[in-house]
Structures are given as structure tokens and as C-alpha cells.
Amino acid sequence: MIYTREKLIKAGLILLLAVVLASCGKRVDSSDQLYENLVDLYMQHRFIEARELIAQFRQEKDVTATLRRDVDSIDGFIDRYYLEYPITKARLLDEFKQKNLVVSETQLLKWEMAGQLEFMEIDGEKRYFVSAPGNLFLLNDSLREMGSDRALKKASLNRFCLAHISEVLEQSRRDEFGAAVMPVEMQLDYTVELKDEWVPSGDTVRAWMPYGARGLERQPVVELLDYYPRNNPCVLSAGPHHSLYLEGVVQPDSPARFFTSIRLVSKAQYFEGERLSWIDFGPIPDSIAPFLAERPPHLAFTPQIRLLADSLTNAEMRPFEMVRRFYYWINDHIPWASAVEYGLMTNIPAYTLEHQHGDCGMQTLLFMALCRYKGIPVRWQTGWMLHPGNVNLHDWCEVWYQNVGWVPVDVSFKLQQSPNKAVREFYISGIDAYRLVVNNDYGRSFQPPKYWPRSEPVDFQRGELEWEGGNLFFNKWSRNMEVSYKTQ
DSSP: OOOOOOHHHHTTOOOGHHHHHTTTTOOOOOOOHHHHHHHHHTTOOOOHHHHHHHHHTTTTSOOOOOHHHHHHHHHHHHHHHHHOOOBHHHHHHHHHHHTTOOOOHHHHHHHHTTTTTOEEEEEEEEEEOTTEEEEEEEHHHGGGGGGGHHHHHHHHHHHHHHHHHHHHHHHHSSOOOOOOOEEEEEEEEEEEEEEESSSSOEEEEEHHHHHHOSSSTTEEEEEEEEEESSOOOOOOOOOOOOOOEEEEEBBBBBEEEEEEEEEEEEEEEEOOOOHHTOOOOOOOOOOTTTGGBBTTTBBBBHHHHHHHHHHHOOOOOHHHHHHHHHHHHHHHHOBBBBOOGGGGGOOOOHHHHTTTOBBBHHHHHHHHHHHHTTOOOOEEEEEEEEEEHHHHHHHHEEEEEEEEEEOOOOOTOOSSSSSSSSHHHHHGGGEOOOOOEEOOOOOOOOOOOOOSOOOOOOOOSSSSSEEETTTEEEGEEEEEEEEEOOOO
């Protein structure tokens, strides 16, 4: 049996692709047909039956370690689906009822067809995304007031950013074009704690903790102040996923705990759009060429990407005007909403266009696909947003312009509510100072490498944990980021 790339992508087994392709070819033992059947059941989301086959696999003798790892990983992906789609129709209607919202079958179907109520058929039953009710209150105009808690938090972030942007613009006018300005010093204390029941006492847990990228103009200081456990290996990687690797042994009656403390200095940066608008397309250096290329499955020039990009641009446009058009279109047509875990999406921009909403990473990858198709170099950059009262994971990117270099773009921070054009369009060619850059690319390998598939195959912000028995998915541990702000 040949495990083709197309079949594995359709099955949603993106994380297993490299492992399985390394062992491609026909197997001659009885596990061959079992595995073929298992992949087919997984593709059809018939997980109860798939797990019956997995139980059979675990009784098989003479199964290779690679195949056993593949099967265990499929079992882990099934868990992810159950975690992401736990809501039955009855439970959904009950949640609506608690909000005094009586919903008909016709109305449910209308919301589903509009992409405002995400679901999936699992084991022959319609199951709704864990954040589907909350997303509906964000995406539906008539129900938006029910999501008022998030609206209040967003309003506070908007007020903070408007004040900060005005200061950045004023400082940027006094400095040279594109200079990093207004340094903010912070201490980041990040803790990950494994829940007791997942790893036996005495076994070793491996952890990759997020760490700041070094050598960036916008991030001139990243200093490790402390870490735990102290008496075990500690490896600081150079990226593109900047991580601190730690190991810890599970102690009796004590959860495994990992901790890092980092001193960070971050700066804002702004490139005036009027000056960027005069820059033409030109020769691309070899070092920049990779950031023009397709990178399936997520950066692929699909018919939908080509049609959208071509409809928004014309041959006379310069790069910045195209960037601006793409930014405005996403701002107006792709509202922010909570996202299904990326490991369950086979093509993130396609998923975003189909559902007409997405989180910061989904909006960013859509933007990147549009840019690259039109010959504009763009690269992924992500980590954390660290605005007071609004600390969270966050994704953005950078666009490359001739004779300027890399210019930050934050699609999900959207057009600002201001009559001043420079303020309104700030995030098309600028970024604020409250950031931790962790990644300069997506979906790459760690140092040292992970043995089991990653919990997050695209991004790296929360961290990654595993032990000899398998990957430790996000539901098996807790995380906490504490930020202390210091005056310069």
C-alpha cells in the first residue's frame, strides 16, 4: 500500500506526513489492511469504529515502532476532534435557551450555511465547534450584543492602541524612515504545569517553551533571567521557532512544572504609506525568493486565491497598493472569530474563505497567500501581544519592499477608528511596541527535534510538551503569562 501525500492531507494527517512518507511502501504483514481501513475511517470521521481498529492494532505483534507511532498519533488526532467539536445539537439549543433565544430548525440551518455556526459530522452526528455559540454572537449582527464581554475588552485595547499609535507617529516623524522607536521594557514570567494524571511518576517530560527572537531591530533585548527545572538539560534554539528546551521528571504527588523568566525590550516601527506607495516591483534577491513561493498546504495559489487577488488588483498597481487592497478586503469581509485548532485544517486560507471569518493567524495566512500570488514577498511573524490588560497569543507578518526591507503588517488589528489616515492605516505598514516575537516562520522543526507530532503544527506560542508515551496536547497542561512593565 502506498500512503500518498494527497490521501494523507485529505485525512487531515498533516503532522504525520513526514513520518509516514519516510516509511512509504507496501507492507506485507496483516497490519497493512488494518492501517488502510483505519485511515479510511478517520477520513470519514467514523471515530468510534476507528478506535476499534486501533484497539486491534495494539494487540498485533511485530508492528514496527514507526507504524505504532502513526497509529497512536491518529488516536491523538481523534481526541482533538472530540475536544474541538463537543457540542451536540441538544446542548446547543439548551445554551441558546439559557440566553432566552428560541431557535428554529430553519434558523439553525441559515446560520450554518452562512458559516456563522461551525459544525462537523462525527460518528454520523452533527457536532458543533466548542466556540460556535460565542462566535455566532460575534458574527451575527442581530446577536452581537450577546458577546458584550469581548466587545468591552476590544474597546479597551482600541483606546490603548489609538493613544500609543499617536505617540509612535509623532516620534517616527522625528526619526529616520522606518526607525524602531519608543522602547518598552517588560519582564515575562511564563509557567506551564502538567496535570497530574497524564504522565507516571518518575518519567521524563520534554518541554519547548516560547522564547524571544534575537537580533531584531524591534526586539533589541531578550535576556533569560531564570528558568526551571534548573538541574536538567536546557537548550536555547536560534529559530525560526525560538524556544527554550527543558526536561523535567514527574515527582510523586507533584505536577511537572516548567518556568521561564525573560527580560524583553520591544520597540514600535512605522513606515509611511505614502513613501511605500512609490516603490515598484523589481529584482528579488535570492535570500528573499523563498518568501514568494507557494508552500502547500496552507500557502497555495488555489483558484479561489487567484480569483480573489486578481479581482482586487490590476497590472498597473505597485506592491503597496496591492497590500492595501488586500488589507481593506480582509478588514471588511473576514471578521475575527475563535478558530478550530490549526492541526485540523488542511488549508487555512481556504477554510477562512469558506467560513468567511478567522482568527489572527487565519487572516494573516490568507493575506500572505494573496501577496505571494501577486509577486509580493511576505513572511510569517508571530508570538504574543503584550498590551496591558490584553496579553494573548498573536500572529502577524512582514512584507518586503525594494530598497526598504521588511515592513510589519498586522491584519487582525484592523483599520483603526480614526479620521486621521495615518492612524487609521497604521497596521498596514507599522506595529506597536507591545509584542514578543517568537517565530519568523511557521511549521518548522524544533531544536532538539520533537519525536511525536506537535500539538500546534503551524504556530508556536503556548509551548509543546511530550513524553515517551506520546504528545501532551494542550488540554493536558495549563499555562500562565505574567507581564511586568518597566519605565524606560
